Amino acid sequence: MMTEPATAIQDISTQLRRLAAEDVADLTAPFAAPAGAPADVVELCEALNAALTRIASDLCDLERRTNEGSAAAARNGFLIGRIAAATHRQSEETSQIAAAVHESAQGAKMVAESADHTRRLTDEMRASSSASFTAVERSLEKLEQLRAQAEQAAGHVSGVVQLSQQIEQVVDVIDDVSERTNLLALNAAIEAARAGEHGRGFAVVADEVRKLADSTRSSTKEIGALIRNVLSSVEAARTATAKSTERAVEVSAEASKVRDDLGHMTEIIEKSTEQVASIATTVEQQSAVLGEISHGVEALSAHANEGAANAKDAGKLNLGEVTGHAFEVLARYRLGTFIDRARDWANEAAAEIEAVFERTIESGHVSERDVFDTGYVEITGPDVRRLARLFSVERLRGGAFRPPKYRTSYDGKVDEALVEIVDRYTARDKHLIYFCIVDINGFLIAHYRDYRKDITGDDELDLPGNRIKRIFDDPVGIRCARVGLVGGMDVPLRAPRSAFTQRGVDLRSRPGARSMTVQTYARDTGVVMDDLAVPLYVRGQRWGALRVAMDIAAI
Numbered sequence: 312m313m314t315e316p317a318t319a320i321q322d323i324s325t326q327l328r329r330l331a332a333e334d335v336a337d338l339t340a341p342f343a344a345p346a347g348a349p350a351d352v353v354e355l356c357e358a359l360n361a362a363l364t365r366i367a368s369d370l371c372d373l374e375r376r377t378n379e380g381s382a383a384a385a386r387n388g389f390l391i392g393r394i395a396a397a398t399h400r401q402s403e404e405t406s407q408i409a410a411a412v413h414e415s416a417q418g419a420k421m422v423a424e425s426a427d428h429t430r431r432l433t434d435e436m437r438a439s440s441s442a443s444f445t446a447v448e449r450s451l452e453k454l455e456q457l458r459a460q461a462e463q464a465a466g467h468v469s470g471v472v473q474l475s476q477q478i479e480q481v482v483d484v485i486d487d488v489s490e491r492t493n494l495l496a497l498n499a500a501i502e503a504a505r506a507g508e509h510g511r512g513f514a515v516v517a518d519e520v521r522k523l524a525d526s527t528r529s530s531t532k533e534i535g536a537l538i539r540n541v542l543s544s545v546e547a548a549r550t551a552t553a554k555s556t557e558r559a560v561e562v563s564a565e566a567s568k569v570r571d572d573l574g575h576m577t578e579i580i581e582k583s584t585e586q587v588a589s590i591a592t593t594v595e596q597q598s599a600v601l602g603e604i605s606h607g608v609e610a611l612s613a614h615a616n617e618g619a620a621n622a623k624d625a626g627k628l629n630l631g632e633v634t635g636h637a638f639e640v641l642a643r644y645r646l647g648t649f650i651d652r653a654r655d656w657a658n659e660a661a662a663e664i665e666a667v668f669e670r671t672i673e674s675g676h677v678s679e680r681d682v683f684d685t686g687y688v689e690i691t692g693p694d695v696r697r698l699a700r701l702f703s704v705e706r707l708r709g710g711a712f713r714p715p716k717y718r719t720s721y722d723g724k725v726d727e728a729l730v731e732i733v734d735r736y737t738a739r740d741k742h743l744i745y746f747c748i749v750d751i752n753g754f755l756i757a758h759y760r761d762y763r764k765d766i767t768g769d770d771e772l773d774l775p776g777n778r779i780k781r782i783f784d785d786p787v788g789i790r791c792a793r794v795g796l797v798g799g800m801d802v803p804l805r806a807p808r809s810a811f812t813q814r815g816v817d818l819r820s821r822p823g824a825r826s827m828t829v830q831t832y833a834r835d836t837g838v839v840m841d842d843l844a845v846p847l848y849v850r851g852q853r854w855g856a857l858r859v860a861m862d863i864a865a866i
Contacts, residue, residue: 314345314348314349314352316348316349316351316352318345319344319345319348319352319403320352322344322345322348322354323344323352323356323359324341326333326342326343327342327359330416334643334823334824335641335643335644335645335824336644337644337645338363338366338367338370338643338644338645338646338647339367339645339646339647340774341356341360341363342356342359342360342363343356344356345671357636358770364652367644367646367647370641370646371646371647371648373637373641375866377637377641386714389551395405396643405611406616408860413609421601421812430584430588433583433584434584436628437577437581437584441577447849451757462556478534478538480866483535485527485531486528486531486532486535488530489525489527489528490528492520492521492523492527493521493525493528495520499514499520499714500518500521501515512625521720523631530659533757553813557769589644589804639826639827639828639829641829648863648866649742649861649865649866650829650841650843650866653743653843653861654827654843654857655846656736656739656743656859657702657746657825657827657843657845657857657859658825658845659736660732660733660736660746660844660857661825661846661847661857663732664729664732664748664847664857665847665848665849667725667728667729667732668682668725668849669850671721671724671725671728672849672850676724677690677720677721677725679849679850681719681720681721682721682849682850682854683808683849683852684719684720684721685719685750685751685752685754685805685806685807685808686719687716687717687718687719687754687782687805688716688717688719688751689711689715689717690711690712690715690716690718690780691710691711691712691715691783692711694709694718695707695710695711695712697723698716698780699726700723700726701730701763701779702763702765702766702777702779703765704762704765704766705766706763706765706766706767706768707766708767708768712766712780713770713773714768714774714781715781716779716780716781716839717754717780717781717782718780719754722754722780725756726756726757729748729756729757730757730758730759730760730763730850732746732757733746733747733748733757733758733759734759734760737759740865741862742861742862742864742865743859743860743861743862744759744840744860744861744862745758745759745761745762745858745859745860746759746857746858746859746860747759747762747778747779747853747857747858747860748847748855748856748857748858749783749791749792749856749858750790750792750806751783751785751792751793751796751799751808751811751853751854751855751856752784752789752792752806753782753784753785753788753789753791753792753804754780754781754782754855754856755778755779755780755781755782755783756779756780757779758778758779761776762775762777762778762779763774763777763778763779764776764777765777782805784804784805787830787832787842789804790828790844791828791830791842791844791856792844792856793854793856793860794826794827794828794845794856795825795826795827795828796811796816796817796818796845796846797816797817798814798816799811799816801814802816804816818850818852818853819851819853820846820848820852820853825845825846826845826846827843827844827845828843828844829841829842829844830841831863840860840861840862840863841860841862841863841865841866842858842859842860843858843859843860843861844856844857844858844859844862845857845859
């Protein structure tokens, strides 16, 4: 039966309107002419299908080229990030070098000033040493004169001793004569007494002689005592003079040694003065050179700071975000590519994930309020044992994770069911790297098993091998977590839900197809991948997102 041309065209028009009204226009479904349609209508359908095929092919090519460009941009972004980090470190190190050189220059300047001061002191010391040497020389001359005078005095004292000894001998002779005279006078008196009257005159003479002898003996005793006293004093003087002479000799010898030492010290001071002068000159030259180096390093530091700032600004030019917007436009069409398959899997998995939350709330194991908890608590100490349900923590060192992991009031009630879902969906295709689940702030509640491996204690292994329970609020991560939220990127990181509503962000679920974004980025490990994200809702309110990482070669 032949279909009327108007009816056939009306049918094709209906198909076109339906295609235009779809949230995701399926360009893989061809237009079908009604049975019995005229040949020109069939020809029109074939032309439309050819146009759709051409458009789909061009969009697929655009998708592929966009993916290649975003992959290159991601690699460049990763390298720019590393360059920025290296430049920043270089800037810091250069600043430290500049500070050290400046300190060295200041130190050299102080050393130069100290050396100049030391030079003046050594000049003064040299002058003082020379004056001391001259004074010691004069002292030695005086000591030599004193020693000679002491020796001369000792000679005089010895002469006095000899004369005193001779006088003592004379006194002894006089005393002996006095004794004999006294005996003679006694005998004369006896003889005079015998002579009687005739010897009376002789007796008078004898008596006078006796008196003279007594007087002489008395005088000689006094003289002897006086001479002995003189000898004693002279002997003491002689001894003292001898000791003075010996001491003068010793002092002269010591003074000679002091003079020699002063002479040696003067020579050393002379050499030291020359060396200090040389050092002062060298340090002054080094100070000038260090000053020039300091200016050069400061200029280098300024250039390094400028380079670090430029590298940082370059890192902010996220081309991946631009290509992500391109993917959002391409996501409005079904082109029969791997992204379409990944989106279908993501939508299926998202429905299962939302069902887990709904069942958990309905069972009373967790409240609706708790499910939207954003009070992240770092897992440390005894709390790390809580994660043993997901992976081994036996080899964790220090009682804390690096980078830190967090918990909320609800994640422990749902994560075991959620990891089963992400494991199952990730295994669907070899080009799928992982499925993971994040809340609205990037808190990763469930991850594929390859990224929740047992803790080894080796940071180099644990960083890429265990990423669950971390907060990924880097630009890529936060765009995934807040996919489809108009104004969501303006809300601060790790914000409570009230911050979203205060900024006018609509958190309610919307009818129709889930929004989607695809970003190409380099992870912190340097691996480049495509990251597809679709939103997740609980009780009609935005909770977070499901992220699907894909091999860039799959697109």
